Amino acid sequence: MKAQLQQYMQENNLTQAQVATAIGKSVAVVNQYLKGTYKGKTEEVDEAVSRLMGRHQERVVERRFNGAFVHTHKAELCLDAVNTAHIEGVIAVVIGAAGLGKTQALRHYVKGNPETLLIEVDPSFNPKVLLKTLCQQLGLSETGENHDLFVRICQRLGAGRLLIVDEAELLSTKCLEYIRRIHDKTGCGLVLAGMPKLIANLRGKHGELAQLYSRSGVFCDLGNGLSLEDVGLLAESGLGTSEFNAVLFKISQGNARRLNYLMRGAIRVAAMYERPIDEQIILAYADALIK
Structure with a gap:
């Protein structure tokens, strides 16, 4: 098994540290195992290595699946909305059930338009995380208070740029307010994409986001399923x-x-x-x- 692991590492350009992480062992154990000096239970490492290479073989088989982007009707609807927001500098809202390919369509657009900023929101996002993420993508300093970050972002962005926010339904009202003000001050296009819940969030519980909701120039509802x-x-x-x-x-x-x-x-x-x-x-x- 040791010789098989060495060959596997060479063919896939893997380091001992990467192998150690993959099999849940320390780098020292992998190093000793490869040298033949390991004093522990070698059979346990043999089994872990065998499972690692088995998973690799399954991935090789899976590569027969062509996962390239496909221009489905739903994808085209999404891309049209995104393109309009980019060209006209307006706000586009794209909603749809999970598993319709929204994220893949958005990533496809960014691939063809690398000047676009794409933020994929997760539950940890608060205004500070949002603004620091934008600064990272723009190559700006992340130090300072929220206002400092906001000013830097607005100074760097401008008309002709596009900001896409995916999973936008996870954003707080405060985060959405920051995004609206960035759009207002810079004139950049803005796409807010997410689950149908996003529409309710944009309206706000007490109408506090009325300015954002009313300024949405493009609305694309992808529905609940593919045809x-x-x-x-x-x-x-x-x-x-x-x-x-x-x-x-x-x-x-x-x-x-x-x-x-x-x-x-x-x-x-x-x-x-x-x-x-x-x-x-x-x-x-x-x-x-x-x-």
């Missing part, structure tokens, strides 16, 4: 065939994330049994997904 046509486009791109479009649509229920899990899993199972993907494999793997 059969969109699922077909994703399935044909992912698997290279349209043979299973109907069953994939039925099982995924129009959810792109669930569809991707399903296709990746079917590829792994087919490789495990050394047989082509068929409807039976897809249905069998579907039972492993959360309903």
